[in-house]
Amino acid sequence: MTDLIQIKKINERVLEVSLNRPEKLNALTKPMWKKLGSIFKDLKKNKTLRCVVLRGKGGKSFSPGNDIGEFAKTRSNSKLAKEYGVHLHGTLAAIQECPIPTVALIEGLCVGGGLEIAACCDLRICGNSSRFGVPIKRLGLTMAPRELQALLQLVGRSVTMEILLEGRIFNSEEAYAKGIVNRVVPDHDVEKETYQTVERICDGAPLVARWHKQFADELLAKKKISNKLNNLGYKCYDTKDFQIGYKSFLTKTKPNFKNK
Amino acid sequence: MTDLIQIKKINERVLEVSLNRPEKLNALTKPMWKKLGSIFKDLKKNKTLRCVVLRGKGGKSFSPGNDIGEFAKTRSNSKLAKEYGVHLHGTLAAIQECPIPTVALIEGLCVGGGLEIAACCDLRICGNSSRFGVPIKRLGLTMAPRELQALLQLVGRSVTMEILLEGRIFNSEEAYAKGIVNRVVPDHDVEKETYQTVERICDGAPLVARWHKQFADELLAKKKISNKLNNLGYKCYDTKDFQIGYKSFLTKTKPNFKNK
Amino acid sequence: MTDLIQIKKINERVLEVSLNRPEKLNALTKPMWKKLGSIFKDLKKNKTLRCVVLRGKGGKSFSPGNDIGEFAKTRSNSKLAKEYGVHLHGTLAAIQECPIPTVALIEGLCVGGGLEIAACCDLRICGNSSRFGVPIKRLGLTMAPRELQALLQLVGRSVTMEILLEGRIFNSEEAYAKGIVNRVVPDHDVEKETYQTVERICDGAPLVARWHKQFADELLAKKKISNKLNNLGYKCYDTKDFQIGYKSFLTKTKPNFKNK
Secondary structure, eight states: OOOEEEEOOOSSSSSEEEEGGGGGOBOOOOHHHHHHHHHHHHHHTTTSEEEEEEEEEEEEEEEEOBGGGGHHHSSSSHHHHEEEEEHHHHHHHHHTOOOOOOOEESEEEEEEHHHHHHHHEEEEEEEEOEEEEEEGGGGGGOHHHHHHHHHHHHHHHHHHIIIIIIOOOEEEEHHEEEEESEEEEEEGGGGHHHHHHHHHHHOHHHHHHHHHHHHHHHHHHOOOOOOOHHTTTTGGGGHHHHHHHHHHHHHHHHOOOOOO | OOOOOOEEHHHSSEEEEEEEGGGGGOOOOOOHHHHHHHHHHHHHOOOOEEEEHHHHHHSSSEOOBGGGGGGHHHSHHHHHHHHHHHHHHHHHHHHTTSSOOOEEEEEEEEEEEHHHHTTTSEEEEETTTTEEEOOOGGGOOOOOHHHHHHHHHHHHHHHHHIIIIOOEEEEEEHHHHHTTTSEOGGGGGGHHHHHHHHHHHHOHHHHHHHHHHHHHHHHHOOOOOOHHHHHTTGGGGGSHHHHHHHHHHHHOOOOOOOOO | OSSSEEEEEOOOSSSEEEEEOOOGGTBBHHHHHHHHHHHHHHHHTTOOOOOOHHHHHHHEEEEOOOOOOGHHHHSSSHHHHHHHHHHHHHHHHHHHSSSSEEEEEOOOEETTHHHHHHTSEEEEEEEOOOOEEEOOOTTTTTOOHHHHHHHHHHHHHHHHHHHIOOOEEEEEEHHHHHHHHHEEEEEEGGHHHHHHHHHHHSSSSSSHHHHHHHHHHHHHOOOSHHHHHHHTGGGGSSSSSHHHHHHHHHOOOOOOOOOO
């Protein structure tokens, strides 16, 4: 049996995590949420990776969201839904809390739970023909507060309400205008553009990337900058990688960072 | 005497509330603020409506803001202004706190207090020739903090400062780029597009729409998700409307939600 | 020796503050940060100015950020960096806390610390060929939390992460779409457009402009509107300038505000 979530080491620096159920456009099931969550929980301890790419297998769809067919068994009342929700929310949290930069490579549909996963990544790059939306109102279901929070942080109240109340599916141009994706490229370039972006991320000092994520998340969680956070802002000056970066700048060479 | 705020039941699901002083482009007076507020306070108790449309009568203007002519009597010093402000702010709060989805149908001018009212709705749809702005600096007056808050939530600090410090009137294209409106359509299509949007909203499960509004507002008011809010996220699974939505999805029919 | 930060009184109402090291594209040094900070700290007490313009001398660059050449002496470890940081952060805070409206006039490069300074102004106007970015990851350095905070407030998490993780330099069109600048004009019009904007700001009641800044900042710092802030919202009605503005409105003349 093939893994419903596939992980592939692209090289020493980059891991690709794929939703792997292409025959169902990568519709998400409870085991997939669990597996995805456990992968990202493990990544928390990883000290060497510099970037994680999240994508859907098959080239036609990132994910259309949760597999509705599964609901009768796994999500047909609030008790079951809560059990399901614990995994779903835990997984979204694990993606958001991943200390390694994350990029969603979006081909085709990015809807419902698929959009939630993408919203929890640091960057989102999609193709021209990609489509977005959250048509959950048609099912009589809410997006849970924990899920809504990620969307709200990404696009604000006005766009969040438009997406949820109308439930429209919209195209990549509108997604870009709404701030959902960082970049739209021709469909055949999504993979290339994403991996060039990954390359740019990997070229940077890896501790710096992790610190920047940490700073942003702490600043969004609290209004005030703690002394501890403030001091963390100077740690980089004592790293080996700053010496490397600084010398490479003066000598106009490419820095070869050591992650320390 | 005609009502300065007109309410019209479009059908069992939709209420249209109109600023009705077209001979003055729907400039707002104290009695209008009071009436508008009392209508929206009543709507808080309404359990059956699925959408409220807010518009200006006459097709040429949503509203140019407060009627300055009235100021000598009603707003000429801080004491009077405070009394006026209580109504104005109470009305904005009542619109924001309306549990039913609200859509601003914007034709023509949407300026000052008019823009504040629109900013308190969930969605904003306007025509090509619509114009926006807050030229209050010319009057020597501030937008009160309670009013400024709605604008700040909609467009952030940078655009809010641009609008207030410059006091420019700008067109619909700029309003869209600034995130003030969700959609711009040709002038003759504003009504049609708005009511198609209303239809999409009404097609969804009504409790879900109300919950989504509640979730967003609680998430914006607090940083943390309370247990109570978290549990509310599973309530939908125990509704009749989820059963209806789920079956309609499997049978590929249109769900006929019952609001329970 | 010429001043590295030049101040020039344009007229009774407007002060222009220039980063003045055009031979280095206005790259920032520790003395420049200190001087810039002390100028803005002094401006806190100024009661008469109505607008401050911040720009870079030479017409080719706002600023490319900190002068890396200087780092060996002033910023080569966390202890030195902290000392440097106190000035840098104090200066950014002084610009943000300036009670007078501030406009960044951006020609050419606006990168790193240059972009941080611009982000702390109220408005940003740039030319077509301007370029933006924060390529600090290449140096092995983080943007400190205090600096990151200003960027985060301006453009949100998604764009902030894109800028910091990728470290790309991008053009004015992208900067506008990302919400970094309020307006892009042809290069030869940047000065003209900025000073027309300054004129519009100066035409408004000056106390009103200061109050609007204060309201926005307090609202962003706290979730709730205090009674004190609420009452401040009515102060304008007791000003002389409201009487002037009101009369000028009724007589359709241009108000000549007195700043009281």
